Amino acid sequence: MNISDAQKAIYExxxxxxxxRGIDGTFRWFVEEIGExxxxxxxxxxxxxxxxDVFAWLLSIxxxxxIDVERAFMxxxxxxxxxxxxE
Structure with a gap:
């Protein structure tokens, strides 16, 4: 598995x-997971x-x-x- 595979699986x-849920609701779930x-x-x-969980919610966002996370990371x-x- 690579980041792109994970992102695609989360998408599907x-x-x-x-x-x-929308971006605001999804972001709230992400923040909750950061708290956990x-x-x-x-x-x-x-x-x-x-x-x-944090990684999965980041991919959802x-x-x-x-945003292609692997591309952005590279x-x-x-x-x-x-x-x-x-820079």
Missing amino acids: EYYERDSE LAKAIRGEGDLEEEIA ANLLG KKYGFIFGGEKN
């Missing part, structure tokens, strides 16, 4: 519901599960906004893989 599974991640960091939850951080650094 959740895009219809995310669209009905914060609790897990403090030892009050499963870190792996919460990281996965990107899908609603029409544009910003491609230098890590030998590309040029973008």
